[in-house]
Amino acid sequence: MRRAFFYFLSLYILGCGFQAPWNSQWIEGEDGILYVQKIDKPETREPYTGNMIKEYGGREDGLVKEEYNYQYGKMDGVQILWYDDGLRVEKTYENGKILSTDKIKGKPIKVVEPF
Structure with missing residues (x-):
């Protein structure tokens, strides 16, 4: 039982780290670089x-x-x-x-x- 609990807890924690593609947006920067970022989270902006x-x-x-x-x-x-x-x-x-x-x-x- 304890092993099953940790198995499902691990899956839950790993699942929370992945974001669905619908919550991202493309941004073309003034520098001509295409960025992707999570909606309403500018700190997640990174080159695509x-x-x-x-x-x-x-x-x-x-x-x-x-x-x-x-x-x-x-x-x-x-x-x-x-x-x-x-x-x-x-x-x-x-x-x-x-x-x-x-x-x-x-x-x-x-x-x-x-x-």
């Missing part, structure tokens, strides 16, 4: 690292419009833009600075939700 995908708004087909990769709040890696006509533009960034741009014909991709 990870991927960001934007879909075409108001469409039900779930087509991707833009895909970005951020490292410490700055674009880093390949940014991909898809246009309605199938044009795909790839821009390569390093530490927030653009290195190259390529235009490619193709089909826009659809967002697939993990199950």
Whole structure:
């Protein structure tokens, strides 16, 4: 019984440390860095690292419009833009600075939700 109590207490404590994504917001700083912070808690503000995908708004087909990769709040890696006509533009960034741009014909991709 005592072991079960500590097991559930540990799960509860660990669970309290994780925040749901809905309570965060994106902030673009004056320095050009993208930050993420908990809503109403400016002390939690930190540079964002990870991927960001934007879909075409108001469409039900779930087509991707833009895909970005951020490292410490700055674009880093390949940014991909898809246009309605199938044009795909790839821009390569390093530490927030653009290195190259390529235009490619193709089909826009659809967002697939993990199950």
